[in-house]
Amino acid sequence: MTGSESLDFIKKELISLEKNMAAEVANKSGIIESLHKDQKEAGKNLVEYLSVRNRDLRILQDALHIHGLSSLASSESHIRRQVQAILERLGETIPTEHIDICDFSFSKKKIDEKSHLLFGNKTIPSIPSLMVTFDSGFADSYALIKSLLENGMNVARINCAHDDEATWSKMINKLRKASKRTGIDCKVYMDLAGPKIRTVLLGKGKDKGKVKVKEGELIWLAEEAKGFGQDDVVISPNVPGIIGFLKKGDRVYIDDGVIRATVEKTKSGKAGIRITRISSEKSQIKAEKGINFPDTLIQIPSLTDFDKACLPFICENADLVGYSFVRNAADISNLQTELTAISETPPLMIVKIETPEAVSNLPSLLMEGMKQKAFGVMIARGDLAVEIGFERMGEIQEEILWICEAAHVPVVWATQVLESLNKSGMATRSEITDAGQSANAECVMINKGDHTIEVMETLKDILQRSAEHRVKKRFRFRQLKIAERFLKS
Structure with missing residues (x-):
């Protein structure tokens, strides 16, 4: 030996x-x-x-x-x-x-207690809680909401980036009505929109809401169209001040990374970016598509004025508040200060991990959140995958799960869970495997789609089978x- x-x-x-x-x-x-x-x-x-x-x-x-x-x-x-x-x-x-x-x-007792505080009672004790994303159609569909409750929904998610308070109220009222009639409890989770870094076409293609581009082309990021020619492709990132943080060599991803570019030149108030890859047959940039800057330290508030305006409604109606694009511990402290100024019993916080900075600062974020009796973490895999690179997503989500487990902090596994099944009625093989992995979290989030009930039934089956074979894996x-x-x- x-x-x-x-x-x-x-x-x-x-x-x-x-x-x-x-x-x-x-x-x-x-x-x-x-x-x-x-x-x-x-x-x-x-x-x-x-x-x-x-x-x-x-x-x-x-x-x-x-x-x-x-x-x-x-x-x-x-x-x-x-x-x-x-x-x-x-x-x-x-x-x-x-x-x-x-x-x-x-x-185990502590994690279970905190999960119960956040997500409420589970209909199936052996699997994670199920969170379902609502859209505006739910505001007029009591039958659908009742069916979701009866099929295992523990948390209803409302995204404040969409609709308005009147629509949110309709959703919540129908949920409360269905919950009372069925005797099934359900938490209300409201997601703050956060800074909306989206494409706004300023020059060519502005009238049509889309513009043709090609690999190798130089296009521009700017806050205004002044100083450009009529054939220039000019895009505003829709949030003032971002362009000033860009430096030569920084990567820029548009539309969830479908279009990738690199900053080639910077001038006052504008940056020239060279398109390096287009992963779509339709070589075009549309308005209102997301923009990510994975190499750039962008110093803009995670809590926007719009978010602050939503907080009174959230404090009155929600059990949980989701915090988008958190970067450091001060962000969490700022939101908690805003919440306690409005309510003596504010909603519990779910911190969304969707930037490289949030991953790097995860222990500090957890420590700040743990100043409250309970809080949770959401692995927001959509933006996070774009920011850190798709090839690193498997590794990073495991690290987040380990560290949150060490802090006894419940985790929400989110974004694209059985996405194809929800949209088309047919799941891919890799989605089934991914759904099995979600058993390592305390809650699983389902996005909106036309086949939500079928997704819930499939997910419950997968999670129950996974629960019979493992709790955790050896790493x-x-x-x-x-x-x-x-x-x-």
């Missing part, structure tokens, strides 16, 4: 891990003490987990596995107690006063840069 596989090696490494955990908890004691009293153990466990993930433990994990011991995988929610338990199996005596109370049962602990950044901060 090699040295790296010996029991002495394992014991030495585990003792070192526990010492590091204690040291990091001491370093972050001020942050932990600032948390809500019901979140302090979770905050401590998060720091301990990040301490572990700041090292490459793959050799240790292999050694543990060889000896039939826990490899620490799936121990995110109770990492220190798991290390202590292995040491006890190896003959070490842990003083009673040092035994961590945050064990598997404790952490290998290479070093996480997220952990390194947080511990050094």
Whole structure:
């Protein structure tokens, strides 16, 4: 047996891990003490987990596995107690006063309690809660809303980027009526619109709402059409000040990354971008399509004036508020201040992770959110995939799940769940596999579509089958840069 596989090696490494955990908890004691009293153990466990993930433990994990011991995988929610338990199996005596109370049962209970606060009662205890996105058609369809409740909807999602207060009121009133008649509880979740970075055509194609483009073409981003020729393609990103943050070489993605470009030149109030790829047979840019700037640190408020105007209605009618395009802890603090100024019992917050900056700052975001009794995280995979690159999406969503599990923070798995089935009535094979992965979250969000009931039935079947086979999977602990950044901060 090699040295790296010996029991002495394992014991030495585990003792070192526990010492590091204690040291990091001491370093972050001020942050932990600032948390809500019901979140302090979770905050401590998060720091301990990040301490572990700041090292490459793959050799240790292999050694543990060889000896039939826990490899620490799936121990995110109770990492220190798991290390202590292995040491006890190896003959070490842990003083009673040092035994961590945050064990598997404790952490599971805490996550379940917070999930219940956020998402309410589940009709099927073994699967995640189900969130369904409403659209304007729901305002006049009591029968559909009642059917959704009877088929397992736990949370109704209303996107404040669409419709108005009158329409939202109709949706909520019909939901309350259906809930009362069926005896089935349902939470109301309202999504703040956030900064709408959308295409506005200023020059060529403005009248038609679309303009032809081709790969290799230089087009312009600007806030006004002044100074351009009639044949120039000029697009406004619709949010003042963004263009000033662009620098040469920055990538620009339009329409969920269908059109990709690179900043080639910058001038006062405008930027020339060269189209590098068009992933569509229709080589055109339409108005009102999203624009992403994955390389650019854009310093604009996550909470817009429109969002603030929506808050009184949300505080009066919603159980949960979704916060779009959060970037740092100050964003969460700002929204909480606005909410508490309106209501003594404001809706609980769901923080949407959809930018690279939010991913990098995830531990700090969690710590800020944990100043409240309960809050959640949504993996908003649509914008996030465009921002970080589709090829990294699988890796990043796993990291978010691990870190939120360590913080005992419930997660909503969102965007394009069984999307083809919802739109066309036929699911793709990869969608079925993806839906199975969503079993690792506490809630799954379904977008609007023509086949929502069928999607819910299919999703429930997939999730129940997944629940019979697993709770979590075994992962290998290479070093996480997220952990390194947080511990050094």
